[in-house]
Structures are given as C-alpha cells and as structure tokens.
Amino acid sequence: xxxxxxxLGLTVLGLLMTVSLSALRPSVSSTDSSSSxxxxxxxxxxxxxxxxxxxxxxxxxxTGHQVAFNFGATGKLTQxxxxxxxxxxxxAANRQFVEELERNDLVFSETKTLYGMGRITLWQRPDSPxxxxxxxxxxxxxxTRVAIANPDTAPYGMAARQALQTAGIWEELQPKLxxxxxxSQTQQYAMTGNVDVAIVALSLSVEKPGxxxxxxxxxHDPIEQILVIPKNAxxxxxxxxFAAFVNGDQGRPLMDQYGxxxxxxxxxx
Amino acid sequence: xxxxxxxxxxxxxxxxxxxxxILGLGLGIFLAKTRFPGQLFVxxxxxxxxxxxxxxxxxxxxxxxxxxxxxxxxLGIDILFTWQAAAIASTVVALPLMVESTRAAxxxxxxxxxxxxxxxxxxxxxxxxxxxxxxxxxxxxxGFTLSIARSLGEFGATLMVAGSIPGRTQTLPLAIYAxxxxxxxxxxxxxxxxxxxxxxxxLYWVRQFxxxxxx
Numbered sequence: 502x503x504x505x506x507x508x509l510g511l512t513v514l515g516l517l518m519t520v521s522l523s524a525l526r527p528s529v530s531s532t533d534s535s536s537s538x539x540x541x542x543x544x545x546x547x548x549x550x551x552x553x554x555x556x557x558x559x560x561x562x563x564t565g566h567q568v569a570f571n572f573g574a575t576g577k578l579t580q581x582x583x584x585x586x587x588x589x590x591x592x593a594a595n596r597q598f599v600e601e602l603e604r605n606d607l608v609f610s611e612t613k614t615l616y617g618m619g620r621i622t623l624w625q626r627p628d629s630p631x632x633x634x635x636x637x638x639x640x641x642x643x644x645t646r647v648a649i650a651n652p653d654t655a656p657y658g659m660a661a662r663q664a665l666q667t668a669g670i671w672e673e674l675q676p677k678l679x680x681x682x683x684x685s686q687t688q689q690y691a692m693t694g695n696v697d698v699a700i701v702a703l704s705l706s707v708e709k710p711g712x713x714x715x716x717x718x719x720x721h722d723p724i725e726q727i728l729v730i731p732k733n734a735x736x737x738x739x740x741x742x743f744a745a746f747v748n749g750d751q752g753r754p755l756m757d758q759y760g761x762x763x764x765x766x767x768x769x770x
Numbered sequence: 771x772x773x774x775x776x777x778x779x780x781x782x783x784x785x786x787x788x789x790x791x792i793l794g795l796g797l798g799i800f801l802a803k804t805r806f807p808g809q810l811f812v813x814x815x816x817x818x819x820x821x822x823x824x825x826x827x828x829x830x831x832x833x834x835x836x837x838x839x840x841x842x843x844x845l846g847i848d849i850l851f852t853w854q855a856a857a858i859a860s861t862v863v864a865l866p867l868m869v870e871s872t873r874a875a876x877x878x879x880x881x882x883x884x885x886x887x888x889x890x891x892x893x894x895x896x897x898x899x900x901x902x903x904x905x906x907x908x909x910x911x912x913g914f915t916l917s918i919a920r921s922l923g924e925f926g927a928t929l930m931v932a933g934s935i936p937g938r939t940q941t942l943p944l945a946i947y948a949x950x951x952x953x954x955x956x957x958x959x960x961x962x963x964x965x966x967x968x969x970x971x972x973l974y975w976v977r978q979f980x981x982x983x984x985x
Contacts, residue, residue: 508903511914512795515788542851542935550952571851571933572948580829581933584836586850685951692953709953 540567541739542587544578546594546726547685548619548657548702552759553592559755560746566739574683576654582607582731589740592616592728592747594684595656599727612730612741616748617761619724620703621660622713624691633698634714636668639677648679648690648699656724657684661700663721703760718762726761771957774937775945776964779922782853782941783972786860786921790868791914793861798872798910799898813873820866824926831859831931849931856932856939860921867920871913875906908980915976922969942968 545553550572557568571578571588579598582588583605591608593599602608623633631644639647649665650658658680665671679695681687684702691699692711706713728747734740746752753763801813819827833839835855841847849855879902887897903910925943932939934948942965949958 508907511791515791517788542933544933547951550948569935569938571935572951573929573934577930580832581836581850581930584832584838584850585842585848586836586933587848588851689950689953 538566539736539739540569541589541736541743542569542571543590543592543743544571544573544581544586544588545590545592546575546578546656547572547683548594548704548726549592550685550705551708552704552755552761556747556752556755559751560743563746563751564739564742568743574654575656585733587733587735588731589734589736590728590743591731592726594619594724594726595659596725596727597656599729602729602731606732608729608731612728612744614728614744614748615725615764616728616744616752617726617756617763619657619660619726620715620718620760620762621657621664621700621721621724622703622706622715624688624699624701624706624711624713625697626691626694627710627712629697629712631697636665636670636716636720639674639698640670644697645677646679646696647674647677648681648687648696650684650687650701651680651682655681655683655687657700657702658687660721660724664700664716667720707758707760723762772945772961772964775940775942775961776968778853778856778940779942779965779968782856782860783918783922785854785857786864786924787914787918789857789861790865790917790921794865794868794913794917795872795910797865797869798913799876801869801873802876803898813869816869817866819863824863824924825930827863828859828927828930831855831862831927835931851931851933851935851939853932853939856924856928856941859927859931860924863924863927864917864920867916868910868913871916872906872910875909875913876902878909879905911976911980915973918972918976919969922972 543553543557553570557570561567575594575598578591578593579602582591582602591599591602599608599613603610603613623636625631625633631641632638633644638644649661652658652662662671665674679690681690681699684705687699688701688705690696691701692709700716703715728744730737730740730744747756748764757763797816801809832850835841835849835858841849849858883905884897884901887901892900923943925947928941929944934940934944936945936948940948942961946958946961946965949955949961
C-alpha cells in the first residue's frame with residue numbers, strides 16, 4: 502500500500518468525521534410530549550450518587566420517562582448551568598451555589614426546595630484495627646492520616662472543618678489532614694486504606710461495608726441540600742414532577758434510608 | 771453498561787482524530803512552510819492546551835461554547851452536554867501534538883531535496899505531495915498517534931463541557947471515574963480492560979502505516 506494513498510485515505514476519513522461532527526443535533530425541544538418517553542437531565546451533587554439512581558428508577562417506573570444523571574462537585578455543576586448546560590433539575594449539596602445561580606437569574610426561585618439535610622460520619626474500613634468513636638480519638642498517635650473533603654469548596658468538607666473546630670482539635674489535627682477534591686474521593690482514600698479515617702457523608706456510608714460513627718448534628722451548621730430548576734430546563738413540566746417526586750412519598754423514604762435528615766421532620770434519625 | 775461508553779469513546783475519538791488529521795496537518799504544514807510576523811506567538815498559543823491543566827481548558831471551553839459565546843448567541847448552536855462537545859474537548863487538547871509534530875517533521879526535511887525538485891520543474895504542490903510529505907511521513911504519523919492517544923484518554927475538559935451523563939456523554943474515561951466514585955470496582959476493572967483494548971487497537975492500527983515505509 503502506497504503511503505500517499507494512506508494520506509489520502511486518512512484525509513477522506515477525516516473529512517467524513519468532520520462532517521459527522523458538524524451535523525449537530527438541534528437543541529432539545531422544549532415541549533414535553535406526554536405520549537412518548539422523554540429523558541430528563543438531572544445534575545446532582547456527588548453525595549447523591551448512591552441514592553439518586555434508586556430514586557430515578559422509581560420515577561422511571563412511575564412515569565415511563567427516563568432520567569439521566571450528571572453527578573459531580575456542586576461547584577462544577579453550577580458552572581455548567583451558568584454557561585447554559587441543558588439541565589432540568591439541579592440538586593446541590595448546599596444552599597450557597599443555588600443562591601448564586603438565583604442572583605444571576607438563571608433558576609426559577611419559586612422551585613427552590615430543601616430536600617434533605619446531610620449528616621457526617623467518621624468512617625473506617627471494616628478491617629481497621631483502630632478504635633475511633635469520637636472526634637477526639639483522631640488525635641491518638643496510631644491515627645496517622647485523616648481525610649476530609651476540601652473545606653473551601655465541598656459542603657461536606659466545610660461541615661467537617663466546623664465539627665473539628667467545634668471539638669477544638671482543628672489546629673492540632675492539621676499535620677494529619679488529607680484533603681479530597683470532593684466527598685466521594687475523600688471516602689475513596691479511606692476505602693483504599695490510604696488514610697486511617699475519613700469524615701464523609703452519612704449518605705455514602707450506609708450502603709458500603711465499613712465501620713462508622715455518626716457525628717452529632719450540633720457540631721456543624723446544617724448541610725442544607727437544595728434543589729432548583731434552571732431557567733433553560735428543556736423539560737420544565739417533567740423537571741417539576743421529578744423535583745416533587747424526590748420530596749414526595751416515594752423519594753422521602755429513600756432519602757431517609759440513605760441518611761438524609763428530611764425537611765420538616767428533623768428527628769427521623 | 772460497558773458497551774455504551776466504549777462505543778461513545780470510539781465515536782468521539784474517531785471524530786476528534788478526523789478533525790485533528792485535517793486541521794493538524796494543515797496547520798503544521800502552514801507553520802513549517804510560511805513565515806509571518808507573530809508566527810512564534812501563534813504557534814506558542816496553539817500549544818497552550820497541552821500545557822494548561824484540563825480544568826482550565828475545560829473552563830475555557832465552557833466559556834467558548836456556552837452562554838455568551840458566539841456559537842450559542844449568533845448561531846444558536848447548543849452544544850454543551852452533547853457528544854460533539856466531548857469531541858471538541860478531545861480535539862482541542864490533542865491538536866497541539868499533531869501540529870507540533872507535523873511542523874517539526876516538515877521543517878526537518880532537507881530543503882535541498884525540495885530545491886532540487888523545484889529546479890526540475892515541479893510545482894510547489896507536487897513538491898509537498900511527492901517530496902516533503904513522504905519524507906516527513908513518520909514524524910507526522912507519530913504526532914497523529916500521540917493525538918489519538920491523548921484524545922482517547924481525554925477526561926478533565928470533557929467532564930466540564932459534556933458532563934458525565936451515562937449513555938449520552940459518558941465516555942470510557944468518565945465512566946471509569948464515575949464507577950470508581952461509586953466504588954463499583956468490578957465494573958471499573960472491566961472498563962479499564964476495555965479501555966486498554968480500544969487504546970491498543972487504535973495505536974496498533976495507526977502504527978501499521980509505519981511498518982513498510984518503502985512499500
């Protein structure tokens with residue numbers, strides 16, 4: 502085979518690919534047709550990555566529509582919405598980012614809903630030999646590394662810092678602290694045995710094998726998880742339905758099971 | 771569970787490599803063959819995506835493709851969260867490898883050979899086609915190989931502009947990351963093997979062209 506014919510071949514292939522790339526799909530239609538199945542897009546904080554797929558499945562069974570999840574750090578999801586990503590429902594891990602979108606007039610304020618409050622745990626691998634029952638135990642010399650999510654960006658990291666400050670050991674614990682980019686990564690550090698203990702979300706603790714102690718809620722400000730519908734949601738009606746579903750009779754038991762304190766029923770756990 | 775991200779990765783990488791082949795070859799030839807003021811500036815600028823962390827490239831693309839961008843405001847093209855956005859991210863981060871290799875390979879071709887062809891009456895097009903490109907061939911192919919490898923493994927920028935939506939924009943690297951985040955290590959392992967198989971296939975296919983340089 503002649504080399505130049507490869508050049509030519511690849512160029513033709515390239516042209517074809519370029520054409521396929523430019524054959525952009527038109528933006529998703531904004532009308533909901535109830536007769537056919539529609540896929541809505543839900544951007545959700547990574548702390549929901551265990552429970553939301555289950556909520557989604559129930560919703561799909563009930564409505565016959567599909568839901569696609571985009572899990573990630575709340576801050577990153579916020580940026581995507583700021584730039585016009587076609588998101589139907591945004592379930593954040595805190596209040597601050599949602600209010601930022603609200604200030605920029607990018608979300609429907611009246612759809613802003615508190616759907617749960619997060620709790621944090623001290624989490625270890627099931628085979629960990631350490632006896633950790635309270636925050637002060639982290640100071641023991643046999644505990645060498647402790648992971649928390651980045652307290653400047655991750656809502657659950659902020660809560661972890663507050664709890665450590667309330668307990669008065671934040672300064673003393675500094676040399677042992679490892680910061681995860683988000684709460685899932687923080688837990689990975691502990692699951693893979695690279696840190697002894699991690700302060701993680703209760704919602705990510707319940708389903709996985711591990712030993713964990715829940716931290717008292719009064720150690721930190723409430724982690725208020727807010728959901729909202731962005732103004733350029735492609736499927737507004739279904740978005741509202743899904744938001745109501747999360748906070749409704751089917752969603753709430755699941756959220757409760759995964760360790761979220763439900764709004765107006767704060768003593769569930 | 772693993773086919774969708776695999777096919778999507780193939781689709782994205784193929785599209786990106788197509789664009790990279792044409793654009794990278796064109797820009798590489800252009801930069802090697804012409805001199806213009808500010809050339810160094812332009813070629814340095816083209817290399818930036820290689821150096822900048824993916825989060826920065828992703829943020830830049832989010833600005834460049836999303837709300838307020840000409841693409842969206844003037845042309846009405848809504849590309850965020852589509853596979854095409856993933857392809858664009860892959861293209862942007864991998865293009866410099868192709869441009870730079872092509873430029874260097876062509877600049878390395880002995881100008882006397884081209885001059886000789888010129889004295890024998892060849893047109894510039896003929897010289898490029900029959901002398902320069904065949905001699906620069908290996909360097910160009912190396913650049914193309916690197917670009918494909920880079921775009922197949924693209925992660926950070928893709929995550930920003932395409933999201934990580936299973937079945938729609940979740941390419942293999944994103945799916946592996948998501949599986950690890952969900953601590954589904956078995957699934958992640960299977961996808962890693964798949965990723966390696968696809969990468970091997972792609973690289974093997976491209977390197978084939980290098981096996982018989984004188985055929």
